[in-house]
Amino acid sequence: EPNALVSLEKKGIYTPNAKATQVELYQGLNASAPTLNPDLIGKIKPLFKVFHKFMPAGFYYKTFMQPKKLWMFYERLLRSFAGISKSPVDLDSEHYDHTHHNCDVLIVGAGIAGLTASLELAKTNKKILLVDERPQLGGTSYEYPDDLVGETNQILHIKNIISQLEVHSNVTILSRTTAFAFHDENNVVANELRQDHLTPSVRNKKISRQRLHKIKAKHVLLTTGASERPIAFDNNDLPGIMLSSAGLSLLNKFSVLCGENVVIFTNNDSGYTTANYFAKYADNICLIDVRNKSSRVALSSKVKLYSNSAIINANGKDSVKSVTISELDSSSNLTDNRQTIVADAVLISGGFNPIVHLDCHTGSNPVWDDNLVAFAPILDKPCRSGAGALTGYIYAQDASDNASEQANNIISGSTTKLLASENYLNTVQFFNVPGFGKKQFIDMQNDVTTNDIELAIRENYKCIEHIKRYTALGFGTDQGKTSNVLGVAIAAQSQKLKMNEVGTTTFRPAYTPVAFGALAGQHVNDLFDPQRFTPMxxxxxxxxxxxxxxxxxxxxxxxxxxxxxxxxxxxxxxxxxxxxxxxxxxxTLGKIEIHGPDAREFLNRVYSNNWTKLPVGVCRYGLMLDENGMIMDDGVTACIKEDHFVMTTTTGGAARVYQWLELWLQTEWPELKVFLSSVTDxxxxxxxxxxxxxxxxxxxxxxxxxxxxxxxxxxxxxxxxxxxxxxxxxxxxxxxxxxxxxxxxxxxxxxxxxxxxxxxxxxxxxxxxESMHVLRAEKGYIIAGQDTDGSVTPYDADLGWAVSKNKSFSFLGNRSLYRSDTSRTDRKQLVGILTEDKKLVLAEGAQMLNSTEDNKMLGHITSSYYSPTLKRSIAMGLVRDGLNRKGDKIVVSTAKGDKVNATIGSYVFFDPKGLKMNGNQ
CATH class of the missing domain: 3.30.1360.120 (Probable tRNA modification gtpase trme; domain 1)
Structure with missing residues (x-):
């Protein structure tokens, strides 16, 4: 359920954007709407309906262009309607921790498949770790309690497995634990909610609220199951419309009947199972099937079946009151044969998506399976396998058998892939009602409709990744778990492509939102970052x-x-x-002693300028580049003896430079007889x-x-x-x-x-x-890392004199200086900037423009000060083709949005001839 977000508790235990349907209730739970006045917003929102046709995806970027000064007002107004909680402002009063695991087999998902595999593996001496996000083991089994495993009700079967697992000391079970990130080499990160389900006043302060588990497994078995997806039709966002699995969960887990007049809309056999469950407790049940009648599942006589039909519209204002259905022709197109059915609850089952996210975190891409009518995992990485609904084994008995086979494969070390299931739900590719509604929602939280997808494609955003960003499809808290496949389907239909030709968006960690506190663990407040002091x-x-x-x-x-x-x-x-x-x-300047007969050659290779003839007793400025030819660091190096030099670096760059020198010396130039010592202290x-x-x-x-x-x-x-x-x-x-x-x-x-x-x-x-910075800026001395940012070459900084062209052995970064990108004429170059108003000190980072009418950015300010010597403000900045624009007038944008006039010039503002360095006044 992506729509129902709530804020939990207050102050130090405040949790924003909790998914209401996944929050475990406890006595005294304090939950509130994310918006400050939901009743007021609820009254205002209907007034906007007349403007809906002017508010497609991304409308705010096209609509609120002028005046620019009002954008902050527009933004606050729009965000107030978004239904998103505010960020916490108080320190978290609870604590979190991390722990590490090494296991033989990690099983993710404790449904029928995960439990069966765990029991098989528990009989060996292997160390087993089983994690599941739900508080109760068993997965979706409690939604379908009548399914059989052998001749036993699957609920009883699951309880029997759990009781057997409890006696095996080699099995660790973690419930309320979500595996949210799968990294290379079978490194998995999971988050355990240890006390979120308890009333805050009774939580044990000696125990962490949440625990992050860092797991290294020899083999990972994914039994993550499959999640149900909806079918899009007009007005499908009315309250009372939900997934079939949600209705079954309310009915069979919590004994809550979601309606008296229940309509079930499906394109697969699971809808029949849902209808049969509801027929036990309600008299008015209708099943709308886009197919002909299912030949696999018998339907209760209390259920009224409308085959070859589809819901085209939900009717109602504050909740669903009825649905309009239409018969479909042989091509699944709408006909004129329509009728309205009373409904206070609509349950939808548009098929099941295997939960492939974890398998995709390490670079695998799911493939479209026409039998499953879903994207299926490829599980192509070593020491990884899957079982159960994830791999297409939907029914309890099939999932159990498949998991048992996979477990035996792990035990034997076999890499043979098991045969695909032959028992499918007979799902058909029917994702939305064709050509009818204008408000068919596919992403409920971000209000993305089928029309929005088609609009993105018309505006040439045809790639699914571009469509996602244009429309915000899947940007909500559920990260597209209910909407992405529908979005892909609409994109495929609009472009007349197959599903596998459109593909999927990229699945990245985290699988579900994770609290920042859990990620930080114990590493909060003052950390052990050493403070270093000079002897003074x-x-x-x-x-x-x-x-x-x-x-x-x-x-x-x-x-x-x-x-x-x-x-x-x-x-x-x-x-x-x-x-x-x-x-x-x-x-504090970094100091590195360089000894050895090849010390001079080593300097020639790591610095851009020449060190061959530097005499003893003399120092030289050195410019160090990275492999891309960009300025990395600078400093002065003194020749102490023919085989002994002392290099200085910037304060912040000392450790990085030392590691850089050791890297090249040890891995690329081991033939050089050079020894390095860090002598800063x-x-x-x-x-x-x-x-x-x-x-x-x-x-x-x-x-x-x-x-x-x-x-x-x-x-x-x-x-x-x-x-x-x-x-x-x-x-x-x-x-x-x-x-x-x-x-x-x-x-x-x-x-x-x-x-x-x-x-x-x-x-x-x-x-x-601070005075050091002002004095050096007056003289035009750069600071590496402030006036450079990893994209500045010596020529960009007007330091071409520090680049030698007469070395027998090329220096680091030399070849990159001749690439087309580093030699183009419109690169940003370091220049001086003088404002027309001598008292105005520009903000560092301020953008520079050609004129007040031209909004194209020329560059930005890197250093800016008031000069006591010159009695005016000075600045240095990176400007496109700046070295050829000295004397040009430009404007600089301030933080308030004002434009101020300035002139480009040399960044040497004081004593350009260097007379004062010799003691001359």
Missing amino acids: QPSHVNNKAVFETVGQWMRPWYFPQNGENMDKAVLIECAQTRNSLGVIDAS HFSTTAVVGPNSRKLMESICSDIDFSQEDFPFMHWRDGTVCGVKARVMRISFSGELAYEINVQSNYGRYIWDKVIASGNKWGIVQYGT
Whole structure:
């Protein structure tokens, strides 16, 4: 039943969108309609009937185009009619857990087939796990209690099997457990509802509400059964119209008669069985069969049969009151011979669909079976088989025999496929009443009609996957279990194709909705994600730093000296660093030592630029690409000795880069004699930045000549800083004269405090990551992962100078740079963006357009800040063909929907000649 959704309970135990017919009742159950005022909406909805012809599938995308500013209002209005619960806003007060199983045989489905197979296998020493989604084992047997297995009523037969299974210690039975995902190598995930059926006040807080079972099985036997499907006719969404199996479940499981004037509409023999059951309790039973009379099932004399007929219309307002039927000719077309029958309940059986979903989760596609008139599983994966109604054995005796044979095949290891059943329901292909109604619903929850399918095809959405998305067929909570085959049938009829030519939509996990809590299990609240701190952490805390997490590291974000907010603190930090002196903790940058006689060749292969002639004592910027030629990471690598290099990476990319290097070294280039060591935690790095940084370094280090001539940019020197041995690198990520002091980690805080104490005479300021971002953006230094997104080549980022064309051995990603896609002219390229309004700071991610009239997106903003140095906003962004559009005027869309004017230019906003990096003002 896809229509009846309810919200259960409140606050910490609130459950949205529960299927009413599958909720187990308990004392004090609190259920409510998903919409806030269902009575009001119920009164309003009939007013829309006159507009139905203007509201086909997807009408809201065609209708509510203008004005755009009202779309949010339209959306809220439409959603209020959808009958969907609101998401929880309170924390879940109950807990969930996970467990793992290893078994010889997993049996999914505990109907007559699953139970029979379990008993056969239980007699061996195999470890058996049986799971079933229902609270009561036996499947649909309770809907058909008179069916016999041998000479025994199948209900008694099932109870006998269960009692025998209970004495076998090698059998584990999990009821209320749905296998919702089937992965490769027979890995199955199932969710057990352990306490959902209990009143919340009596639930055991020491036991999880739900449990996720992760199952690894040597063999999986699917006995998932088959689900009934409807037949579409006009007004078939009226209350009182249901599947025959639903009516039988009410009658035989709960002793509820769904009506006094019951009409059963069928295209197969099961309708006769249904009619016979109802004839025991009601006097006015009519059976409408689109075929001639069944030769297999005898019909009770109390049932009035209308053969070669079909329901064409259900009549009534708030519920079904009668049905109009028509005789069918030999081609199943409607005739003029029609009549109306009183009905307060209509039961439909349009055939049975084997529940193939789990078999399809691993890539198998079901095939159309003309005997079953359904899509059947192919069960083509190793160590997998099926039995019972899933494979066409509908009747209890047949299902039991088939399951027993399959179990014996598993025991013997035989892979011989069993013969198909010869006892069918004689179903005919009659899916909807032809050419009559305008409101024949096939997906009740999403209001998809036969006309909607035909409309999608007329608009050239002919593939079943496209039809599904155009109409929202099967998008509801039942994921098309009652509607998809009808949708395929209508598509086949409209295009004059066979069912197997149309095929099915893709079946993906989860088979049924699963609570997020069950998926998360114990992994909630604060998780054990390590927090990493540099040795300077106590000093940062003492200096009132506000922190942010960067790749697990707790880095100072900014330093409010007198309670300033971030914006004001950044203005102070940037200005003082540019004008005098600043210091930043750079210890978090990834550091990888590369040793070995082939270290230089290794660098040549993993970096895009050339490393053949890099002398000892010199550093070089390196650009690392992935196999697709896209920027993956960047950093500076120093040559310590001919066979020893130190590579730095971005903070967040350190682990990924290290794994990447090891992958290639171990699997693709084992001939290279290279050894890698991650030394990020071994060193602390204090970066001294600003025009007075040379003066500071000269005051705390006497054994290094810091003159421009002896210690140029991108070089390093060994020396003694404040009495501690250090490796000093002249590297800048700000565009200022800067030095990085690298010492053993134990001395990190000592050096940091000494640098600050010595720098006070120049008004040294500590700055954090936010100021670092502003300073680097002013200078036009990119951040891999922010200004790049896995789709940016060096040429897109205007870094073609970092790509060497003279290597004897190609570097990673080189070949991909020459593909047609990576060399096309309309690729997004990194440029600078300056807004007309100098005070307006654009939002990162904002879309750029040619003009206010042209809505074609050019690209998006990647970095955006207010520059204290330039006293205006600056931004970097990826723009189509941006490098050839410098000087062009564009517009940028804001979050409020406004369009602001901007100009494309270079992304180097400050000191383009690099004079300040040498200490020149």
